[in-house]
Amino acid sequence: MCLPMLKTLVLDSVRFGRGPFQTLLPDFPALEELMLLNIWWRDRNVVLSSSTLKxxxxxxxxxxxxxxxxxxxxxxxxxxxxxxxVADDYPLVNLTNLVEAGINLALTEDRTRRARANVVKLINGIQNVNILHVSPVSFKVRFLFQFLL
Structure with missing residues (x-):
């Protein structure tokens, strides 16, 4: 399906893997807003790539x-x-010109040590953000500030 004028796409409660992203996004060449809500990841390695998203x-x-x-x-x-x-790794996070970002990561105690280096990659990918919202429930403030200071 191709919707060349579509600006906003909201997908709720969908199972997604890498393949669907690679075939889905090119069908919306004018897409500016993408909301993936309550997504279930079926593929362990996901790449989201777009040149038009705002x-x-x-x-x-x-x-x-x-x-x-x-x-x-x-x-x-x-x-x-x-x-x-928290994903096992964030190999590429290219969101360097963000104005506002919200990060709400679920992190269990057993994954804390493995996740530290990977969260640094995520934060570095958005390091120029002007406004950052962090959920205190799922992300220990002390843990986050170790990377930001």
Missing amino acids: KLKITSKGGCLGTFSIDTHTPNPVFFDYADS
């Missing part, structure tokens, strides 16, 4: 990500809201 919101309902990469190709994205379990 707003991106992702909330996960479950699944376990091995790697998650976000590449926007251009300085377009101004808003990023991400609520998910």
Whole structure:
């Protein structure tokens, strides 16, 4: 399906893997806002790549990500809201010109040590953000400030 004029796409309660992202996003060449709500990750390695997105919101309902990469190709994205379990790795996070971001990561005690280096990659990918919202429930403030200071 091709919707060349579509600006906003909201997908709720969908199971997604890498393949669907690679085939789905090119069908919407004018897409500016993508909201993936209550997504279930079926593929362990996900790549989200777009040159037109300005707003991106992702909330996960479950699944376990091995790697998650976000590449926007251009300085377009101004808003990023991400609520998910910490992935095993963030090989590429290219969101350098964000104005506002929200990070809500679920982190269990047994994954804390393994996750530290990977969260640094995520934070470095959004390091130029002007406004950052962090959920205190799922992310220990002390843990976060170790990376920001």
